[in-house]
Amino acid sequence: MKPTLLILAAGMGSRFGGLKQLEPVGPEGETVLDYSVFDARRAGFGKVVFLIRKDFEEAFRERIGRKWESRAEVAYAFQAIDAVPAGFAPPPGREKPWGTAHAVWCARKAIDGPFAVVNADDFYGADAYAKLAAFLSEKLPPPPRFCMIGYQLGQTLSDYGTVARGICRLDGDGFLDGIEEITGLERDGDGARAKRMDGSVRTFPGTKTVSMNCWGFRKMIFEELERGFAAFLKEHGKSPAAEFYLPTAVAAIVSKGAARVHVLPTAGRWFGVTYREDTSRVIHAVARLTAGGEYPNPLLGG
16 A cells, blocks of 8 residues: 655644745745655655645645646545544634644544655655655554654754754664654754743754654554543643644653654755745755756646
8 A cells, every 4th residue: 555645734824924835935836735745746655635724725725736636646634623532622712723743633534554744834855755655665563663754953943033843862773762842942053042931041953853743654643642632632621722742742652652663864955934034945945956857847747
């Protein structure tokens, strides 16, 4: 079975100021998301699932979906605030979705086998998709094996504001030993810094491995995510803003021994659109890759 690509495209883009999933970055108006699907398809992925919100479904299908529906097997899943396990309900006034781990859980009915997860607004590079496809096509012994594409922190920062990153801890064999979600990271020389709640500052070297939400999973993760989400809701379900982050959820699965995660380093470059000012950097990066022959122009052959 060819693996499925799940693209998380339900973000609200509050720092960007709009639907950055639809922002053109390619020479013919292609989006970052278009390059993700293109790279995944040529790496051997069979199906694409777009995880979106109902309120922009029509615009998304018109701008993105229709061009791919004639070229690949495409399905849609929807992230909604009221999509919670039985016995739970969202609190009054909750406006934000529940986070990336919740988004993955919301796609469970559209996925039948091994799958990769990526963000719609992150450009991961062809090497990342090739490594994901190869890993997900392997038959590995128990316990269940997941994978994560690892990037260097210094290559994932924005020049225009702070970001959140999952700082990874690896064991001696290259497996994920834990992830700490750090918010408010800003560039500091070759590395990064972030303030603690008490005002003190933490620093991180630029070579630190971070998660950019580029994962390979087996289907059993949905059961684990549901258990983790239920536990999250018991503790944080009344919060109007708390989020169930995917790196944190995976770290919890690893810590109890339910799965192991191979961390696969990539030589490819990551480019992301967190703030609107980041767009020009991505446009120039895509233009260089296209000029170098890594992508056709136009991407989909007209």
